[in-house]
Amino acid sequence: MVALLWGTPIALSFGLLAALGTTITTMVIAAIGVWFGGVIDGIIQRITEVVLILPFLPILIMVGTFYSRSIWLMLGVVILLSIFGSSIKTYRAIFLQVKESPYIEAARSYGAGNLRIIFNYLTPRIIPLLVPQLVILVPSFVFLEASLAVLGLGDPVLPTWGKMIDDARTNGALFNGLYYWVLEPSALLMMTGLGFAMVGFALDRIFNPRLRGL
Numbered sequence: 001m002v003a004l005l006w007g008t009p010i011a012l013s014f015g016l017l018a019a020l021g022t023t024i025t026t027m028v029i030a031a032i033g034v035w036f037g038g039v040i041d042g043i044i045q046r047i048t049e050v051v052l053i054l055p056f057l058p059i060l061i062m063v064g065t066f067y068s069r070s071i072w073l074m075l076g077v078v079i080l081l082s083i084f085g086s087s088i089k090t091y092r093a094i095f096l097q098v099k100e101s102p103y104i105e106a107a108r109s110y111g112a113g114n115l116r117i118i119f120n121y122l123t124p125r126i127i128p129l130l131v132p133q134l135v136i137l138v139p140s141f142v143f144l145e146a147s148l149a150v151l152g153l154g155d156p157v158l159p160t161w162g163k164m165i166d167d168a169r170t171n172g173a174l175f176n177g178l179y180y181w182v183l184e185p186s187a188l189l190m191m192t193g194l195g196f197a198m199v200g201f202a203l204d205r206i207f208n209p210r211l212r213g214l
Helices: 002-036 038-052 056-066 071-083 087-099 102-109 114-153 161-170 180-207
Strands: none
Touching: 002 038, 002 071, 002 087, 002 114, 002 161, 002 180, 038 087, 056 071, 056 114, 071 114, 087 114, 102 114, 114 161, 114 180, 161 180
16 A cells, blocks of 8 residues: 555656656647748658657667666656657647737737747647647556556666556566455556546547537
8 A cells, every 4th residue: 555655646747747748848849840940840840750760668668778767767768759759740730820820920010029929829829739638648658657667667766556566476466366466556557547538538628619519
């Protein structure tokens, strides 16, 4: 029970920080690329296309095997690999439409600077779409950390749900009939995924009125 309680804030912190760092940074990079266009947008798109073909999980396994298994290092690597993900293409398509809006032309006409337009006029328009996706991303990163821990690449110090499952597996808990060492953290992982998914779908209906009648 102590390990379960200690693992809860660690797992949720990993998921929240990874989701926040990924979505916000991706949104800002996409907005900068769309606004400045040209070479900057081209470089961002080429980097995105290269990152999309990189194997995500094997890179994390290599980092944990050859360098460090610290959960905070893994968090940083996860954010770096996820910044230039497929979401940047989606955000770019939305920002291309917003860029042609009349109020953007009005902001340019009265002399608003580039950063002011990006952060005050472009990015706020995408926040209603960003919040539900942010919430739904949290359990995926929680499951990613648990998957690494089950593979033996969990943090050597901090207790996490995945590390509990790995310890139970390696110490023969299942063979001794101690099934709760595996079932309890697994149940918490499933409840976390279900809870955040339900909140994400509810927020999607709130921020997207067209879904309310479905």
